[in-house]
Amino acid sequence: MSHRILVVEDEAITREVLIEQLSDLGYVVVGVTAFGSEALSLVAKTQPDIVLMDIKLGENDVDGITAASWIKEQFSVPIVYLTANADADTLDRAKLTEPLGYILKPFSERSLQASIETAIYNHQQIQKSADCNQKAATSMRQLLETEKELSQLKDRVIATISHEYKTPLAVILSSSELLREYRHRFSPEQINNHFDAIRNSVKLLSDLVEELTFFKQTQSKAFVYDPQPLDLADFCQDLLMYYQLASNGRHQLQLKVQPASLKPVLLDKKLLRYILSNLLSNAIKYSPAGGQVTLSCALVEQQIVLSVADQGIGIDPDDLQQLFKPFFRAHNAAAIKGTGMGLSIAKNCVELHGGEIRVESQPHQGSLFSVYLPLVWVIEDATEPSTNADYPELSK
Ligand code: ADP
Secondary structure (H helix, E strand, O other): OOOEEEEEOOOHHHHHHHHHHHHHOOOEEEEEEOOHHHHHHHHHHHOOOEEEEEOOOOOOOOOHHHHHHHHHHHOOOOEEEEEOOOOHHHHHHHHHOOOOOEEEOOOOHHHHHHHHHHHHHHHHHHHHHHHHHHHHHHHHHHHHHHHHHHHHHHHHHHHHHHHHHHHHHHHHHHHHHHHHHHHHHOOHHHHHHHHHHHHHHHHHHHHHHHHHHHHHHHHOOOOOOOOEEEOHHHHHHHHHHHHHHHOOOOOEEEEEEEOOOOOOEEEOHHHHHHHHHHHHHHHHHOOOOOOEEEEEEEEEOOEEEEEEEOOOOOOOHHHHOOOOOOOOOOHHHOOOOOOOOHHHHHHHHHHHOOOEEEEEEOOOOOEEEEEEEEOOEEOOOOOOEOOHHHOOOOOO
16 A cells, blocks of 8 residues: 655755655655654645654754654654664653654665554554544443433433322322221212212323323334324314313413315324324413413425414423423423323324424423424325325415
8 A cells, every 4th residue: 555655854865765765665755844843734734644754853943853742732643753873862752752663774675664564554553442442432421321311211200100199099098098987977979079089090090001001102113103184174173172171261272274274184193183182281281371372283395384382381491402301391390280201202203203393482481382294195085195296385
């Protein structure tokens, strides 16, 4: 291999001989200088594979050792010193610049070649080992990061499950004990109230288990994504009506669909219901009574954009980054019931569609969650979906 060599040598004859020998050996001399002070800029300009550096250079110039130390600070290039009879002090100084060899003058072609090849080989080995160390350090850092995240996740799961289980279990325990001990003193209505409390608590617990199971399913590679033709405007309208009723008139819910009538599109109804239900119920849950919640549906650049905007408590910028992590709850939500599972499930559901979910929010200034899903039209009376090119772009 014809390595590229920079020569720094102030004796004209030695320099000429060296250049000739290097050419004979098949090397490419990319730069030559008699001055140590020029060596650094020549390395930058010529990018050599190796520098042959005379230790003793002209009286008014820096010596080869100083020039080598400058090069070492900025470049990873092997340096081999050329020397006739350096004293012990000079050699000690030279050692500090970690040269990859010394060539004693006068030198033969064979010893010149052996020194160059050995230096380049050793330099490559050092580089490889440095790369390996770097890779090992990076893997170790990633491993520690993953371990830290897993440990945080475990803490959040334990905190959520124990917190969410505590209240309904306490209700079941107290109501059943009261019924056992004092049912003869209770009115039929009081007895029914205790049974209702037990039933509601059991429902809460089974909902939690169901949500955990669904969370696990949406994370599994085997989960089936089942797109079907869907009238998006009708779907959003029905969902909004449901939440309008569920909010008991405490919030104003509004639907914006653009364009007003949409042709059927291909989406997984079950997943979409989960996504929008989570966003709408959160918008209601994290907004004070009287707040407005808007569900918008638009077609933008071959994408379906579904967004839910509220005027609620908003989210701190520090919490925003972690919002879609399983079991994560923002600091300002501690007093409001929740498990922190909904958004991470919603994100999984969006990703199963090949889409993306984003959030914009400021504390006390409401939140805007936007879901971007690929737009696939369905031609009515046809079994196959049409391509997007069959329809004009509706808005930008
Ligand atoms: P949950 O509401 O059960 O806690 P989610 O996964 O649905 O779980 O939401 C995660 C967290 O994101 C919530 O605990 C809350 O801190 C924050 N959050 C979600 N939606 C909103 C919203 N519309 N306004 C303010 N905070 C929200």
